[in-house]
Amino acid sequence: MPNPTIKVTATETMAIGVERDVIHLTAYVRMQAVLIGMSVLNQTKLITAASELARNMLNYANGGNVTIDLMHRDKQTGIRLIFADKGPGIADIELAMQDEYSTGSGMGLGLPGARRLVSEFSIESTVGQGTTVTIIKWTNG
Amino acid sequence: MERIPILKMGRFLLVTIQVDLYDRLALDLEANIIGAITKNNASGVLIDISAVSIVDSFMGRILSNIASMARVLDAETVVVGMQPAVAITLVELGLPLKGVYTALNVEKGMELLRSKTLSDDAESDD
Numbered sequence: 131m132p133n134p135t136i137k138v139t140a141t142e143t144m145a146i147g148v149e150r151d152v153i154h155l156t157a158y159v160r161m162q163a164v165l166i167g168m169s170v171l172n173q174t175k176l177i178t179a180a181s182e183l184a185r186n187m188l189n190y191a192n193g194g195n196v197t198i199d200l201m202h203r204d205k206q207t208g209i210r211l212i213f214a215d216k217g218p219g220i221a222d223i224e225l226a227m228q229d230e231y232s233t234g235s236g237m238g239l240g241l242p243g244a245r246r247l248v249s250e251f252s253i254e255s256t257v258g259q260g261t262t263v264t265i266i267k268w269t270n271g
Numbered sequence: 272m273e274r275i276p277i278l279k280m281g282r283f284l285l286v287t288i289q290v291d292l293y294d295r296l297a298l299d300l301e302a303n304i305i306g307a308i309t310k311n312n313a314s315g316v317l318i319d320i321s322a323v324s325i326v327d328s329f330m331g332r333i334l335s336n337i338a339s340m341a342r343v344l345d346a347e348t349v350v351v352g353m354q355p356a357v358a359i360t361l362v363e364l365g366l367p368l369k370g371v372y373t374a375l376n377v378e379k380g381m382e383l384l385r386s387k388t389l390s391d392d393a394e395s396d397d
Binding site (some may be wrong): 156160181242246 | 359
C-alpha cells in the first residue's frame with residue numbers, strides 16, 4: 131500500500147532471473163545504503179533480507195523484479211525494496227510468515243527472517259497471479 | 272571459472288571464502304572440501320568468512336552441509352572471522368548453523384580444532 135507521505139528520490143529496477151542476479155542486487159543495494167549513510171549493521175540487515183527475498187523469488191516463482199527506491203518520509207531517509215513476482219502466489223500468508231514453515235528446500239526462514247531484519251514489511255499475494263513483498267529500512271532504524 | 276582455494280595445514284584444511292557464494296560455486300566448494308578431506312586424510316576444516324558480508328539462509332545451509340559431510344568423514348569444522356554485523360544479523364534472522372563450531376579468529380579456530388581432534392585421538396588410542 132503506497133504511503134502518500136513517502137517521497138522517492140531515485141529508483142532503479144533489477145530483474146532476478148538467475149542465481150548471480152541475487153549477488154548483483156545485494157551489491158547494488160549495499161552501494162546505495164552506503165551512499166545514504168546507513169550504518170554497517172543496518173546495511174548488513176537490509177542486504178541479508180534482500181538476499182533472502184530474492185532467493186525466495188528464484189526458488190518459488192522462477193524469478194521476478196526488484197525495485198530499489200531511495201526515499202524519505204518526514205525527516206527519515208531510507209531504502210525501499212519491492213519484490214514482485216508472477217509466481218504461484220501464497221495461499222496462506224499467515225502460515226508462510228511462521229518460523230520454520232517452508233514448502234521448498236530452504237530453512238523456512240525467508241519471510242519471517244526478512245521481516246525481523248527490516249523497519250517495515252508488507253506482503254500481498256494472489257494465488258495464481260503472484261506475490262509482492264515490500265520492505266523499508268530507515269537509515270537510523 | 273572461479274574456484275575457492277583449499278590449503279592444507281598439517282592435519283587441517285584452511286578455506287578462505289572471499290566472495291559471495293552462488294549455487295554453482297557453493298556446490299563445487301562442498302565437493303572440493305569433501306574431496307580434499309579424503310585425499311589428505313584431514314581431521315579438521317577451518318573456514319574463514321571474515322570477507323563475507325552476507326550470511327543468509329542459503330549460505331547458512333552451505334556451512335551446515337559442509338560440517339555434516341565433514342563429520343561423516345570424521346573431520347570437525349570450525350567457522351572463523353564472522354563480522355560483528357553479520358553475527359547480529361544471523362541471530363535476528365534466526366539461523367541455527369547446526370553442527371558448526373565457531374571461533375573469533377583463525378588462531379582461536381586452530382586451537383579449537385586441535386582440542387576437538389586431540390580428544391578424539393586420545394579416545395581412539397584406548
